[in-house]
Amino acid sequence: MARDLPLLISPQGLLPALGDSGLLIVDLGQSSVYQQAHVPGAIHLDFRQLQRNTPPAPGLLPDDAALETLLGSIGLTPDTHVVAYDDEGGGWAGRLLWLLDAVGHSRYSYLDGGIHAWLADGMPTESTPTQPRPVSYRLGRKNLRTDVPFEEMLRRHTDDNVVIWDARSREEFDGRRAFALKGGHIPGAVHYEWTEAMDKSRNLRLRDLDAVRAELAERGITSDKEVITHCQTHHRSSFSWLVGKILGFDNIRGYAGSWAEWGNHPDTPVEKDLK
Incomplete structure (x- = not known):
């Protein structure tokens, strides 16, 4: 099982947890960057899936069916600990963690500095994509305090x-x-x-x-x-x-x-x- 990880985790803090069962590392950066180098075991997620993308308010949460499809496609379970990062300083990683919070999933961390800090600290990388392990995901009780209508x-x-x-x-x-x-x-x-x-x-x-x-x-x-x-x-x-x-x-x-x-x-x- 994934060990308890803090909300803000450094590259040095994440390194020993690589390979833990129950740990899901999600790269929300550009696909071209992911294909060059990513944290070992990280899956890639297209950040466009984190929003509804319909005018006039494209940033709204996807509807429930889309959320279930999205979270099932990345293999999320109630026991999964998600570590998110990106290549822009935390915008899309933050969006994923906010989305998880909104659906009532509180086991998550942000990799401080994302892929830039990971590379700068000389951490190991992979270029071969990691395939997610989809599951059947069903929404439970949402956290109604996360989003403001x-x-x-x-x-x-x-x-x-x-x-x-x-x-x-x-x-x-x-x-x-x-x-x-x-x-x-x-x-x-x-x-x-x-x-x-x-x-x-x-x-x-x-x-x-x-x-x-x-x-x-x-x-x-x-x-x-x-x-x-x-x-x-x-x-x-x-x-x-x-x-x-x-x-x-x-x-x-x-x-x-x-x-x-x-x-x-x-x-x-x-x-x-x-x-």
């Missing part, structure tokens, strides 16, 4: 105990760049771009956690609030959600509809910071 977001975004963490670029947040009918941000939202937590000098590992926690606190993103992350399609903000989980934020959620839904809806309020 549109109606709740519209009703609660101004609550005093709620802080909206906008993980998009500053240009998107300000309204100078838009990928929806409306540009700007949800009123009262706080900006902290998803890449700010990454250490580009250390192969996209997470930066010092105390430093990240302090930066978030300066912007009002603290663990005593209900924190809701979003971006355009809840890809980038899935990493922000994951960072919050790693920091010990027990009450952190993701708005899967994100700006694609909010910015295209005729009845949503919007703020801009154009200067």
